[in-house]
Amino acid sequence: MKKNIVKYYPLIPVLAVYLIMFLIGFFMPGMWQMVALLAFYCALGQSWNIFMGMTGYVDFGYVTFIALGTYGMSLGITYFSQFEWLGMGIIVIGLILAMFLAALAALLEAAIALRLRGAYFAIACIGINEGLRYFIEGAKIWGGSEGLIFFGALTQSLGRETVNQLTTFWADFSVFVIAALAAFLNMHYMRSKIGYALTAVREDEDAAKVMGVNTTKYKTLAFLTSGLLGAAVGAMAWGLKLGHVYPGDVFVIHYTIECIVVVLLGGAGTLLGPVVGGLIYGLSKYWLAIIMPGFQLLIFAPIIIIIIVAFPEGVIGVLKQRVKRTALEKYIV
Amino acid sequence: MLKVENIESGYGSMQVLWGPSLEVKKGSITSLLGPNGAGKTTLLMTILGSIEPWGGKITYEDREVTHLPTHKKVDLGISLVPEGKHLFVDMSVHENLVMGAYRKEALKNIDDSLELVYSLFPVLKERDRQKAGTLSGGEQQMLTIARAIMTKPKMIMLDEPSQGLAPKLVAEVFETIQKLEAEFGLTILLVEQNVVASLNAASYVYILHEGRIKVEGNPEDIRGSADIREAYLGI
Amino acid sequence: ALAIDKVVIGHPACLSGKYAKAGEQAIGGVKACIDWVNNVYGGVLVAGKRIPLKYKYYDCESKKEGVTSLIERLITVDKVNVVFSAYSSGLTLSGAPVAERYNMVYMDHGGASDRIFQQGFQYIVQTIGPGSKYHVGTLNMFDHFDPKAKKIALAYEDSEFARMTMGGAEKHAKKLGKKIVFMRTYPKGVTDLTPLLSDMKAKKPDIVLGGGHYEDGQLFARQMSDLDINVKGLSLVASATLPAYYKALGGNIAEGVLGPSHWEYGVTFSPEGAMKVGLDWIGPGQDEFVKLFKKALGKDITPDYHAAEAGAQVLAYVKAVENMNSIDQDKVRASLGKLKFMSFYGGWDVDDKTGMQIGHSMVDMQWQKGKRVIVWPLEAATGKLIYPKPKF
Amino acid sequence: MIFELLAGNLTHGLLLGGVYGVATMGLSLIFGVINVVNVGHGQFIMVGAFVTLILFTALGLSPVIAIPVALIIGMALGFLFFYTVMRKLIKAPELASLLATFAVGILLEELAKLIFGADFRGYYWDVGKIILPFTTIPMSKLYAFIGSIAIALFLYFWFSKTRSGTAVRSVIEDSEGARVCGVNVDWIYALSFAIGIGITVMSGVLLTMFIPVGINPYMGGAYTLKAFVIAVLGGLTSPYGAFFAGLIFGLVENGAYTLFALIPGVAPFSLTVSLAFWMLFFLLLVKPTGLLGKK
């Protein structure tokens, strides 16, 4: 029993960081949206990392899930806010729709794209993402290029005060919860059979099969987990929080690249990595934008280059090697 | 021809070679034996420069080449048949051989070299157009040796060339090695687990153990010493 | 009450990313008008004291995540008194919930979507005119000069703003008894408009209205010329009015192209004109604005409508504060609702309830020999429309 | 009528496709040799566009002259980037180098903004038009196409017939094997990286010959995505596969419009672009390694 808890020790630093972030945001005036931004990056990094870190498959089209999550929430609120008796229920419906759309996409993509290897997979996913975006615009579904704007609908059915609280606090708070959940699932997978199976998949898929690993099953599981978490982040941080969605604003590959950057800065396949990466990425961007608006990216880009040259395996990736065989070892994974 | 003195190297922070020294005489077959994990492959890779030496000195034809990059060493006529094969798996057998003749010197003699390797390994001629990756293990081994010959080397280092070959071919490989020495005057440094055949072919033998040379001498002496056989060779 | 010693405008500007161009202009416009308020006008008059305006801006990189966190910082850490929106409807919408939460007046000079104002935001106020009106004047103008030109083609970018413009144009054209022979959109960021334009060419329109952003507007005219599509009138939203447009296309292709605009260098709004229509006037004259703008950016570039909108917004805020003699958010918002005035930018009046701009009318400009000439409405015109448009 | 339109669109699509092809070859080459996914690809295209613009507007030089200039500038940038950053990341995990290219892409954008401002620029190179019965083609587009064919052939020749090209192919297959054959692998890395960047910057020139407007620091992103998709369509490590895939992409992007326009109530152009991207997906279903991709 004790042994089992020890296994989950690496969650401690992760959750501690989230807690500290939350407390800073909650008690220090003017910090909430900033920690929310950091939590957004951490949550995305952590969610993306579940699939990439464990299977080695790089999903360049990951933003599809975030976008579909946003659409799920938007559709839910847009179409169900007319039923007043639903009250807060529309948010639940939105979340369910978000999960549903993301699961559908994940299973379809898994059935087809997961048969591809390496970069073929990565870029096939870009194709899907772009194709989907232009399809929504072209076929004029879900409001087409005009998107969905539902802040008004939300206000009407829940009242101004509640909506204020929802959009500027609870939406962000739930991102924290998703980030923590992602960390927990990641840890759980790592420590169970699933983790072993996925490592085998990552290293040699054919050999894994011969060892008895149902590679498709485990890959799909990780893909689905990662996609659903991403969709949840989208539903909250882009949907509920912003009150509108445009296809051109959400199906943007740049956000996938941001996930990759966050994860790699911290260390791919590590648990604490996406948290540290999210902090480095979010904080440096935020502060530079404040200190030298307009020139921040000129400083930011070299910083990234320096970090990656100094820590090619990410900050935590390198730290993990350092703490090997020390007391800290069981906390940092 | 080749002199290695107190060479040290390893991977990351792990040292594998602890200062072995050896000499390969021109136009001879020198054999390097030793148990698994002794560092034989590491030594060959260090000689060729794939692994950067940490210390010690390598001289080739009276020239210090310790830190020369690999391609320059190949240019000087050193060739390696690597343990992991490292074939160009998506290229045809023929293209692999042509790649072997990459260095300018070799390119001039490419036709002769091709004829030579095809006569040494007729199977390769049959499979001329087949992708190297789809050859059987043994066929790939032959191709690796053939590709090394294509570089027109003065010295060939072979890392377990008979590994995975059927007995008939093992014999042929050893014959080939001896022929390369006798007929073409090549200098050969041979790493093998096939101790018997190796002792038969070589004119001088080193035994590497845990990164150090433990024994050296003529094959007859080595064969004759029951202690050595018991301790290092298992025969 | 606390003594006030400064009034701060906060702005999560777009200095990098896809709206960097508009962002730079907006900052220049804001700075120019603040300069005027502080140094010419003498400061904002509140509680009998003249108080200087300050400006605090950050760079949101044209991204929604940036907007939300920076607006909150502006409100809570920098304690600004009013927030200006970033650019585009999407970014404006992204910031609105945070501004609402802090009951902060949120002024929009870059989000033209009508729908922003149907969401029940209580603190939002618009300076830029609504998208559905962009091509209304243009159509009136063509109808005025050539009632027989009936065949209209609409080809817009597939984005909310352009679609809204297209919808407005379609409705108005039908009202004028025109025939829409072609109505299509093209996706954002497309490299080659050839298929769409070839299709349009086959329909032989008299008048072509279209566009959406800067780069596609350039591409539009350029490829029309490549394909030898010659029409009597061509008007493109957003891009055609910018100086960069003419520079990019060169004389031949830009000549005669029209564009609707909220403001152009050359419009003739003046204190006298304001008096005539019974409106208050505030702010610099046009030439003074241009001078201050160049000084603010330290570059020799001409301000375009992005700059004018942002600048006029500063003036509107100053006016509203002075009218109410307070910087209290609710009071300022109420004051803005009632405010009606004119500046170098033209008329300014918002719908009290929604905050949507209703008092500003657009002008239509045309490129004539490298100069931007205002050709519509006739009372603001600085020159005569060249019609039909010269061949490419 | 519809056939006339289709013919016209396909002609333009083919011409554009050629340019797309060249704009992707550099990406494939770099991916093939050093396994680097260059997410800053489009930004190098942007550099090429500015090179053309400056040569044309400031010095009055024809875009044709910009082609070799861009190649040289691009290769110089490539070597610089390689020796300062990429070389240190070759042994690092694959994605680390992706991160570096991401940062370099940002750096290029911001530097361009600093130097040239964020304006959308263009130039006007008037070399006449050809009038066909079904469409009109500006000569500049034709030159761009001819240029892209020439570059593709040149690259093909280099790759398959020259010594260094063969060396590059062998490094793609097995760098250790190439090393024991006497190939200076580190130099091949640097060289193919530089050539990859060189071709990419050069393709920026061709693109502006095709579309001489909308030149601005942030124009590159859209091309990165397209290049990714085209590269995979073509088989990823095969630069000439990339060229053919570019042709196909251009044809679909332009050609399918005519057909979608027959469906009422949709936005045919957006559907066309959608198809161009989904085409990749469908192709990979049939052939998981792209058109000319090897197993």
Added chain:
Amino acid sequence: MALLRLENVTKRFGGLIAVNNLSLEIQEGEAIGIVGPNGSGKTTLFNVISGVFFPEEGRVIYEGKDITRMPSYKRAPLGLGRTFQIPRPFGSASVRENVATGAMFGTLAGKVSVDDCLEIADRYIQLVGLEEHESKEALTLTPVEKKMMEIARALAMHPKLLLMDEAMAGMHPKDIDKTVAFLKKIKEEEGISIVAMVEHIMRAVVGFAERVMVIHQGKKLVDAPTKEALEDQRVVDVYFGHAAGEGNAKG
């Protein structure tokens, strides 16, 4: 009932027939060696048995069940374990984790916890003598160490039928003897009923196999008790050549 039965199996690659109408029966409790010239189709045969390739013709029957087209991951839990001629470790995982993975998804799948598997792994790692390298990443092992690890990994699957593809190539003669010895021991004690061993090293074949099948050009040439098979003139011709005299049967 035979544990494994191949009925007229044929596997082609393009025009090449790698395995040609081959039939084979393996009884429970047997130790069988498979030899043949390079390229004669031995590895391909293993690939067909373990499900990496499906044959064009013929059937693969395992414990009376037709598994010809069963995906490979379903075969492992039935008791088919194998090693690879060119080692295929899970590189970034430690040796211990590699071996534990075998235990997790082999015949014990679903019956043991992760911790149990790690304990099982320790046992087999010790058996093959890799305990010093236990926590190393598998990709840093030498080829021979990798092969040792693969044997441990395959054994941890607790297979009923273990297929070993040249697991001892490149191994030092002393280690070969050691390996043969523990394989024999395991075969008796652990109930791994049979081992099929592809090997060119006669020291191993002779030391271990009770019966030898010789393949030539994809066809079965000889199938007989070890000594008899290796002395068959046809085998000497195609396989040993004139090297036969040099005492191949001894090493």
